[in-house]
Amino acid sequence: MGATRPRGREWTMADHDDVQHEVLNMRQFEDATGGDVELMQELAGLYLADADAQMPGLEEAVVQRDMERVSRVAHGLKGSSASIGADRVANVFKIIEAMGRDGTEDGLDDAVAAARDAYVVVRERLTRMAA
Amino acid sequence: MKILIADDDPVSRRLLEDSLADLDHDVTVVCDGREAWSHLMEQRYDVVVSDWMMPEIDGVELCRRLRARTGDPFCYVMLITSRDTTDDVVEGITAGANDFMTKPWKREEFRARLCAAERVVQLERTLASRVAELQKALEEVATLKEILPICMYCKNIRDDEQAWQKIDDYIQKEGLASFTHAICPDCYEGQVQPMLKEMHDRNRKAS
Secondary structure, X not given: OOOOOXXXXXXXXXXXXXXXXXXXXXXXXXXXXXXXXXXXXHHHHHHHHHHHHHHHHHHHHHHHOOHHHHHHHHHHHHHHHHHOOOHHHHHXXXXXXXXXXXXXXXXXXXXXXXXXXXXXXXXXXXXXHHO | OEEEEEOOOHHHHHHHHHHOOOOOOEEEEXXXXXXXXXXXXXXXXXXXXXEOOOOOOOHHHHHHHHHHOOOOOOOEEEEEEOOOOHXXXXXXXXXXXXXXXXXXXXXHHHHHHHHHHHHHHHHHHHHHHHHHHHHHHHHHHHHHHOOOOEOOOOOOEEOOOOOEEOHHXXXXXXXXXXXXXXXXXXXXXXXXXXXXXXXXXXXXXXO
16 A cells, blocks of 8 residues: 655655555445435536635645645545545545645655646546536 | 534535435535534534534534533534544544544445434433423422421411421511511401400490
């Protein structure tokens, strides 16, 4: 499992590549929604609208090194991502949240880049679902 | 049950709301802790389902505020969060939460936990009703203790030390009232007038 941030060294993309979580864990999504397809589509739309609005705030907080805000925004994105089964991006947000909480700046930019990449992938999947 | 859902995450909020849609509950959904607190100040809820991390008033603070209000009817609080360490659970429960569910959660798990909440709410209602009955019974016992034995003929009162006293002495001694003596019309006619007439007759004979 590559779910935890390595201690004592910088975050690298290799750590992200180690993450074994699914882009979209459909079992979790179905468990949360009772398999209601219309609800899943509605939630996909809600998630994308919210995450699209939150991502610039996260990137801005990272640039400003506002670690409290980094942690708070990443926490919110982690929760909503996990709720719909977007496990991979949720896991990266979890790591960013911990870095924000611990004040760890080393590797933060790479972690956010990894989150951006993971979000692009899940965004594509969910956009198709919501359509 | 009357249920209040508080969550600033639109996805989680919609999921929680939908999970309760086919159950026979009166559900109110709010977007943050401040709005939740304002609802809780205005009306009574049986269950509060709250996210932990919310701006301004978070779920734990909401719990603390609820539990600080004494005399309110019981309210079951379920915290929902992606914080999942033992310390988090301890902090949530210590703040007054009755249950703790971590994200991501499953619909069936949430509904099962809500059934448990309903059982606890029902038990608390029964308990509150029994306490009210007991309170009423205690008040009746206190009233019975205040019933005084009174002589059917002379109307003297028997006090706690088993001594018989005149009713006016007893009342005055107990500090229940003070008296000023007077004569009522019936006693004037039945007691005083015959006595005055007898005195008058006696004086007339003597003269």
